[in-house]
Amino acid sequence: MSKVVPTYHQRVAQEKRAMIVTAATALFLELGYDGTSLARIAENSGVSRATLFKQFPSKAALFDAIVTESWSTGDEEDPPPAGNVVDGLSAIGRRYGELLSRPQMTDLFRIVIAELPRFPELAHAQFSHGKMPYFESVRGYLLAEHEAGTVRVEDVDLAATQFLGMISNYVFWPTLLVPGWEVSTERVAQVVDEAVRTTTARYAATGPGAYTDR
CATH class of the missing domain: 1.10.10.60 (Homeodomain-like)
Structure with missing residues (x-):
């Protein structure tokens, strides 16, 4: 297009x-x-x-814009089509790793954390305009894979949280909390690959799209 x-x-x-x-x-x-x-x-x-x-x-509208642009994937791609959970999760994971590696993402969380006691609406904006829409896209993808029969997921909310958490716990949170913490592009790719392996080992059905050592 x-x-x-x-x-x-x-x-x-x-x-x-x-x-x-x-x-x-x-x-x-x-x-x-x-x-x-x-x-x-x-x-x-x-x-x-x-x-x-x-x-x-208003200042609130400006902060909403900061949230939206911090979580923007740039190309605004839809979640991958269902059918191959390894390729789909790999694409989602790489996109998430790139988002979390941006300096403006760290800045956004620092603003929200610092102002939370006085301005809880900033945290709400961050959650409703940023994190939650992205989470819903991953949740929707896993649900589509479940309906396609490539995965068996009883709790898509939990599965999405597990997958994204494996990436953010290494790529993002130490950057926010540990001075000088840096994660190379190669390391981010490795973290994503391991998250994909772990998720598919837990949820992938036998057949096309299930994880195999390649």
């Missing part, structure tokens, strides 16, 4: 939006959510207040 090429004005608007989101994220980390004004964000992003308010009428 061909992509629609944005016009000059659309490209300019997208660039300004990205500048605003970047400036807001940095200020939220430095000054806190409450201590950051929209006027300061406009100044740091190099846009007028009118431009900022046109894009984001």
Whole structure:
């Protein structure tokens, strides 16, 4: 499917939006959510207040945008088609590993954790606009595989949580908590492969799409 090429004005608007989101994220980390004004964000992003308010009428709307863009997969691909659980989980796992490896994902969680006591709505936004939609896409994929007969999963919520948790517990959480923790691209790929092996060993039905040593 061909992509629609944005016009000059659309490209300019997208660039300004990205500048605003970047400036807001940095200020939220430095000054806190409450201590950051929209006027300061406009100044740091190099846009007028009118431009900022046109894009984001409130600070909450701006934070929602940070969440949405942090969880965006870029290509906005749908979950893989059912039929081969190894290939499908590998694609999902690589996408998840790439998401968690982004610096803006770590920044987002740090903002939410720091502001949770005073602004629990930020955690709700992170959960409802970011993590939960992604989780639902993985859950939907596993349910489709179950209906196709390639896996036997009685609790798709638990299976999705197990699979994503195996990746995030190595790739993401230490980065958030341990200074200097870095995970190479090669290591992320290895972590994903092992998560796929473990999940298919537990849930894959015998037949096409089940895991075998290759």
